[in-house]
Amino acid sequence: MLAVLVNGVECVNPAQAISVADRGLNYGDGLFETMRLQRGRVKLLDAHLARLALGCGRLGIDYPGDELLRREIAHMCSVADAGILKLVLTRGVGSRGYRPNDNVAPTRILSLHASVPVANAGIRVRWCDMRLSRNSQLAGIKHLNRIEQVLAQNEWRDPAIEEGLMLDSEGELVCATAANVFIVRGHELATSDLRYCGVRGVLRGEVIRLAGTLGIAVHEEPLWPEDLETASEVFITNAVRGIRSVIELDGRRWPAGSVTDSLRSALEADA
Amino acid sequence: MLAVLVNGVECVNPAQAISVADRGLNYGDGLFETMRLQRGRVKLLDAHLARLALGCGRLGIDYPGDELLRREIAHMCSVADAGILKLVLTRGVGSRGYRPNDNVAPTRILSLHASVPVANAGIRVRWCDMRLSRNSQLAGIKHLNRIEQVLAQNEWRDPAIEEGLMLDSEGELVCATAANVFIVRGHELATSDLRYCGVRGVLRGEVIRLAGTLGIAVHEEPLWPEDLETASEVFITNAVRGIRSVIELDGRRWPAGSVTDSLRSALEADA
Numbered sequence: 032m033l034a035v036l037v038n039g040v041e042c043v044n045p046a047q048a049i050s051v052a053d054r055g056l057n058y059g060d061g062l063f064e065t066m067r068l069q070r071g072r073v074k075l076l077d078a079h080l081a082r083l084a085l086g087c088g089r090l091g092i093d094y095p096g097d098e099l100l101r102r103e104i105a106h107m108c109s110v111a112d113a114g115i116l117k118l119v120l121t122r123g124v125g126s127r128g129y130r131p132n133d134n135v136a137p138t139r140i141l142s143l144h145a146s147v148p149v150a151n152a153g154i155r156v157r158w159c160d161m162r163l164s165r166n167s168q169l170a171g172i173k174h175l176n177r178i179e180q181v182l183a184q185n186e187w188r189d190p191a192i193e194e195g196l197m198l199d200s201e202g203e204l205v206c207a208t209a210a211n212v213f214i215v216r217g218h219e220l221a222t223s224d225l226r227y228c229g230v231r232g233v234l235r236g237e238v239i240r241l242a243g244t245l246g247i248a249v250h251e252e253p254l255w256p257e258d259l260e261t262a263s264e265v266f267i268t269n270a271v272r273g274i275r276s277v278i279e280l281d282g283r284r285w286p287a288g289s290v291t292d293s294l295r296s297a298l299e300a301d302a
Numbered sequence: 303m304l305a306v307l308v309n310g311v312e313c314v315n316p317a318q319a320i321s322v323a324d325r326g327l328n329y330g331d332g333l334f335e336t337m338r339l340q341r342g343r344v345k346l347l348d349a350h351l352a353r354l355a356l357g358c359g360r361l362g363i364d365y366p367g368d369e370l371l372r373r374e375i376a377h378m379c380s381v382a383d384a385g386i387l388k389l390v391l392t393r394g395v396g397s398r399g400y401r402p403n404d405n406v407a408p409t410r411i412l413s414l415h416a417s418v419p420v421a422n423a424g425i426r427v428r429w430c431d432m433r434l435s436r437n438s439q440l441a442g443i444k445h446l447n448r449i450e451q452v453l454a455q456n457e458w459r460d461p462a463i464e465e466g467l468m469l470d471s472e473g474e475l476v477c478a479t480a481a482n483v484f485i486v487r488g489h490e491l492a493t494s495d496l497r498y499c500g501v502r503g504v505l506r507g508e509v510i511r512l513a514g515t516l517g518i519a520v521h522e523e524p525l526w527p528e529d530l531e532t533a534s535e536v537f538i539t540n541a542v543r544g545i546r547s548v549i550e551l552d553g554r555r556w557p558a559g560s561v562t563d564s565l566r567s568a569l570e571a572d573a
Contacts, residue, residue: 035322045321045322046321046395047318047319048320049319049324050317051319051411052316055327056320056324056390056392056446057446059330059446059447059449060449060452063328090449091453091456115398119327119328121327127336127386127413128480129451129454129455130452131452142322142323142398144398164436164440165435165436166433166435176448177331178329178447179437179440180329181329181361181393182361183400184399185401200436228435
């Protein structure tokens with residue numbers, strides 16, 4: 032970590048910074064955002080903050096406000112020109128027991144990490160055995176209860192496999208472990224509607240917006256593994272890693288096709 | 303908190319003790335146990351450690367071993383004669399991203415809290431709107447992904463209502479927010495089999511064992527809200543709060559009956 036800010040204060044010792052009574056630690060009671068810092072700016076910051084605010088509303092956590100968060104994020108942007116900026120917002124420090132205390136101040140943790148190389152090459156993916164559980168009250172938001180994703184990523188170590196696709200408990204195709212999934216059918220896009228689980232990705236939203244500007248229809252709908260059979264292209268989206276063409280899954284291959292390319296070009300032109 | 307031990311070291315400042323990179327904080331990637339300390343001993347310690355070890359196996363976290371944990375727990379028992387002892391075990395400090403690093407040392411957090419009064423009076427409960435999601439790979443263990451329980455307890459503040467009963471996403475009756483549920487039918491017990499969700503409570507296990515010694519049959523099976531209609535007694539179990547008779551739910555009443563009493567007597571005789 033290049034820098035850490037906890038509740039607005041630069042953290043001298045990140046290894047001893049958080050309370051043993053923080054509810055993020057004890058119950059995963061909080062939210063997070065992982066953002067790409069490039070040329071001194073956080074990409075899609077408005078969308079990240081909007082999703083965080085939405086998550087706060089769902090969990091009943093006090094949103095700290097755009098102004099405070101933008102100020103702290105700007106401070107981190109002064110440390111490095113590029114990198115990955117992670118914001119964790121927990122419900123705060125509480126007493127023992129699930130019930131949130133009244134008037135708890137949320138804990139804000141901003142950490143800056145080195146960039147990951149952003150590549151455009153197509154990737155190989157696999158199926159994960161771990162399923163996503165369904166809970167419409169938690170669907171879409173980026174909360175801290177992420178054991179399912181942790182165990183899914185723990186299923187493989189082969190560096191040639193970049194991501195794993197995840198089904199929910201009923202067999203719907205929801206997302207990758209840390210990305211949303213799009214399929215191309217003819218000249219149209221489809222992506223999971225995420226009504227029961229999965230995270231409403233910031234780059235997912237941006238791709239849907241850009242598709243509109245390119246005259247490409249987007250269908251948010253339940254997807255199933257069979258939908259991959261009829262896809263002409265498949266790609267995944269992640270705010271840090273961008274748009275990645277999926278070119279292989281279990282021996283099945285897709286081209287890194289023109290619809291995906293046009294979306295990636297539109298995204299880069301917008302940057 | 304009366305005392306805190308982090309990785310075996312007495313914690314001088316519990317408010318600044320945990321790494322911002324701890325995976326318990328970032329992903330709820332860990333487990334916990336909440337134990338009752340009484341007359342200088344932890345009640346049902348063997349069962350708590352067995353459940354923790356089981357959870358470690360499921361999550362792929364290195365179990366620290368009975369010997370080390372018993373030594374640290376014994377140290378906490380020397381601080382006070384009675385109280386609540388909480389053990390949080392996370393996967394440890396890691397780098398950014400869901401995938402666990404190899405060879406991470408788990409983080410052990412032991413905290414001692416003041417006792418809660420243990421009462422035998424019957425309690426009133428309510429239905430929670432929040433549903434439990436189904437994931438058989440996580441069912442039974444006491445992991446740190448607890449947003450569902452947090453939001454369920456946040457649904458009410460009426461101190462006359464002690465607990466909330468929770469259904470899963472398909473409508474099965476699973477448990478209370480922080481307790482298991484038993485119903486009495488004739489002279490037999492039934493409790494949820496927890497195959498999809500819920501925590502396999504330590505006192506739940508002890509009640510099943512004691513029922514055997516009393517010649518009371520126990521059925522672990524799917525329960526539904528309708529099963530409450532035909533119950534002659536209803537009670538909930540929690541390692542800290544003991545066996546509590548449920549005497550009212552939404553206007554429906556049950557007696558604090560003789561089967562529940564006999565189990566509570568057996569539990570107290572065993573103490």
